[in-house]
Amino acid sequence: MAGHIQDRWYKDEKQEDGTTKRVKTDRHSTGLRYRARYVGPDGTEKSKSFPDKQKRLAEQWLIRTAADMASGQYIDPRAGRITFQQYAERWVGTLTTDDNSRAAAERRLRLHAYPYVGTRPMGSFQPGHIRTWLSRLEEEVPAASHRLIIYGTVSSLFNAAVDDGLLPKNPCHARSVKAPQPAPKRVVPWTMAQVRTVRASLPEHLRATVDVGAGCGLRQGEIFGLPVDAVDFDGGWIAVRQQLKRIRGKFVFAPPKRGKLRDVPLPTVVAHALKTHMEDFPPVEISLPWVKPDGPLVTKRLFFTGSSGSYLRASNFDDHKWKPAVAAAGLIPQAAKGERYESAREHGMHALRHFYASVLLDAGENIRALSQYLGHSDPGFTLRVYTHLMPSSEGRTRKAVDAAFGSA
Numbered sequence: 001m002a003g004h005i006q007d008r009w010y011k012d013e014k015q016e017d018g019t020t021k022r023v024k025t026d027r028h029s030t031g032l033r034y035r036a037r038y039v040g041p042d043g044t045e046k047s048k049s050f051p052d053k054q055k056r057l058a059e060q061w062l063i064r065t066a067a068d069m070a071s072g073q074y075i076d077p078r079a080g081r082i083t084f085q086q087y088a089e090r091w092v093g094t095l096t097t098d099d100n101s102r103a104a105a106e107r108r109l110r111l112h113a114y115p116y117v118g119t120r121p122m123g124s125f126q127p128g129h130i131r132t133w134l135s136r137l138e139e140e141v142p143a144a145s146h147r148l149i150i151y152g153t154v155s156s157l158f159n160a161a162v163d164d165g166l167l168p169k170n171p172c173h174a175r176s177v178k179a180p181q182p183a184p185k186r187v188v189p190w191t192m193a194q195v196r197t198v199r200a201s202l203p204e205h206l207r208a209t210v211d212v213g214a215g216c217g218l219r220q221g222e223i224f225g226l227p228v229d230a231v232d233f234d235g236g237w238i239a240v241r242q243q244l245k246r247i248r249g250k251f252v253f254a255p256p257k258r259g260k261l262r263d264v265p266l267p268t269v270v271a272h273a274l275k276t277h278m279e280d281f282p283p284v285e286i287s288l289p290w291v292k293p294d295g296p297l298v299t300k301r302l303f304f305t306g307s308s309g310s311y312l313r314a315s316n317f318d319d320h321k322w323k324p325a326v327a328a329a330g331l332i333p334q335a336a337k338g339e340r341y342e343s344a345r346e347h348g349m350h351a352l353r354h355f356y357a358s359v360l361l362d363a364g365e366n367i368r369a370l371s372q373y374l375g376h377s378d379p380g381f382t383l384r385v386y387t388h389l390m391p392s393s394e395g396r397t398r399k400a401v402d403a404a405f406g407s408a
Helices: 055-071 084-093 099-112 127-140 144-163 192-201 208-216 220-224 268-280 314-328 351-362 367-374 379-389 393-407
Strands: 004-007 010-014 020-024 034-039 045-050 237-240 243-247 250-254 262-265 284-289 297-302
Touching (some): 004 055, 045 055, 084 099, 084 144, 099 144, 099 243, 192 208, 192 314, 208 351, 220 243, 262 367, 351 367, 367 379
Antiparallel strands (some): 237 262
């Protein structure tokens, strides 16, 4: 057994004849009697106290501690006393993601975790605490998809805590803990008629944004930050190298999502739309910081700007330009006078990417190429999102046999 147990109610006192006698100490009958002491892996002494008549428990605790140290499962008791909120605030500050991702993680923890588990010591977490938190979270956050994102942030925090030696395993990974399960939603692409109606309902200087989104699959930030030098009209390509991004309330130029630089084919119809747009609305030079609000200034000639000649702000565009156009196409209800349009994520500008994907899959394009053009990090993700839009194998079989017999 590693360490030893001190009896604080008695001590050995040396007598005049050289013998020792067990005598009561000043602490006799007060406080916890036994103190189990050992030296931790860091070389410092650690201890835990036990009441009278529980010496056996103190011995068992020392045995378990020694076994944990031998197996690499040892957790410093003092490290486990740090609260969830104290550790989370430190953890968020060490994330290597971009500023927006850090701010989003901090906001999720502050709003949906601290009020429930913020004061609990990290070393005390059990799967039951996570199940209780998830049940309360379900009452506060109706959308399962949003709860799943919050849960993912908390689980990542516990993974880091395990790596840092604050607890032996992640309580979110217990079999009894079930992550929120969003109801599966199938992407329903817009029709060509709907795309055309939305385009026609936008202000004239913004209509070509629809051509780029529906014809090349660019994201909203990539369209708003699209510079003239990224478009190769002769070769028929768009080099997606940057996006317009908002960080802590300030706009910057930054690489595309997850840094996925890519080249996207430029269809003739989109090239024509961009050339016409350039003739009617000459590109404007915009200077913004690169990546961070305090980053170096970068100047780009952008295809799309606001009516004042400045860069497009997504929130203003969505509320005052995009949603009225989508309502005109009958995709969302018209807003009452003086009221804002209802939230409709499935009919945001991202819907143009879904349309683009449906067109390519219907034409027989393979998933790997589509994933590359969309800037997805994993073709498997593209397949999961759009597999229901792929032409059925039985349909291809019929066409292949019909073609073969027809040629014969």
